Amino acid sequence: MFKSKSNILFFKKNFPLIAEEFFYFITSLLIVGAGLEFILPGFFTLYFNIATLVLVWLITLLFLLFYVRR
């Protein structure tokens, strides 16, 4: 119980950092996907849904812009 409480506290404290890095990851994934789609149309979308990825990217971006304060 103490471990889960400290995990929650850790996550709450480092959430902006995790959100920021997650945004960079999604952006990089979209760039890799765009490159793959350019070379092999339809290959990346076989495994990832572009609309979902873009939605997640937008939500993360909005979150970073309006919620995360340095």
Add this chain to the structure above:
Amino acid sequence: MIKSFSFFMLSLRFKIRIFWLILLFLIVIFFAFRFVSPSGSWRCRQNFTGSNILLDSLSLSASACISQASPAERVVRATDGPLLVLADPIYFSIFSPRPFSRAEVEIVYRPHLSSSTPIFEAGFLADAKLWRYQLKPVYNLWLEQGFSSWFSLRDGNMRLFQKEKRFSSVSEFLSAWRQQGSDLCTYKNCLAVYNLALNDFPPALDFKNLKQAPSFFEFPYALRGAHQFYFYLPQAGLELNGSFFDLNDNKDKDEAQFLIFSGQRQVASVNLADQRPQAEESADRGPVQAFSISRSDLAPGLYRLEFKANDDLVLNSLRINSSYLSAINKIWPFDQEKIFLLTDAPYLQVKSLDPGALQDFSFGQERLSLSEIYHQYEFKSRQGGVQAINLERGGLILENNGVFAATADSLLNPDYQRLARFSTLSEEMDFVLADYESAQAEEDGWLRSRLDFEAGDFYRENQRYSLILSVPGLKLDGGAGGLLEIKEIKVHFYGKSLGEKVRDWLH
């Protein structure tokens, strides 16, 4: 304290970044691995029963390796049910990251076919220019149920049905037929085949009965688009000439090819590039272009001529040093005068792409009428034998599984009778030979069929192959009856593995 706190933060950022960079790298490696397919194999699977409704409704699922069936109006899919095919044909596009040399298609289905729609076939697009699919049988109602009272033999995929038990094995029959041919028959044409070419076998007709004197024949009508012909050379040497012109209706360059085959072997080819100055899509016909093919090395015998071209080219004044010249399976006369043709098949499929070609015409003893364009009409004659076709003018596309000729003397069909959709199980048939693998029965009435294709020459566009499911005669208006339930389609492509490619490269 503050110093140690910022170090901790830097360290944590570094750790997270390393983590997602490694994850991204693994994703790239995964895609590279799937693209290269080091094992030389690629699989696609689509199950039509049950689905993740939530993912589908929110469009959260990735795209499928096997696309949705098209045209959409020919299929219905219940929420948890199989795909229902209501009309023929339907198409799927199959993604593959690279070309492969072999494909295996497995279909789980329940056929609800009738005597009007007895055949279910599947295949891949082999020639995009001529829109030709390579089809293989999935289910044949006659072979599964129609010859239940006949004596049946099997040797691998070869199946022989005998009206009377005369042979005890398929190989014994094949050996006897190779030596004696139709002398084994009580009546002429006693052998019907399905999915067989029988190139190493005696032809269905006796060449000794054909005219052996040299003569010339000119096909009296202009023909539009690709055509194939049978002709017979009584003596060595081919003299073929004629002309063609370009309608310049479509946007593509209109190249033409003449190919001559003896059996399956190509013995001659002539390419005619489109170097005509008229612009495409201009409807400017330009001058008529003559051609002449002369080959003194061709031995006497039966040949097949293929005029490979798109629908913009019209073949005219085709003249050959043979008494026999018959169009195979399809003819599309272009002239605006009356057209008289003969065909040896008891049925006709007719389509018009031009409202100006709609007309009344006769087929056999029947008087028929076409009123819609882009609609395929089907007519079956009540009488057997050669049927006469009288058209008021050209423009109609006529198709069947027989041949078309301009005169009775020039009609030539060396093919064996095929067990096709409109075949009649005639009293004169003694044997049916088929290259056909029966479907495997599974629970609840489902059947599983497996088809193998040599995929090396299949057409592939934007990393996709085109797969067709065909049940000739199955229509939305339900007149012919029947439907197809598809539970699952699996496609497995095979090609050279990475090791084999490296070995080839090293050698």
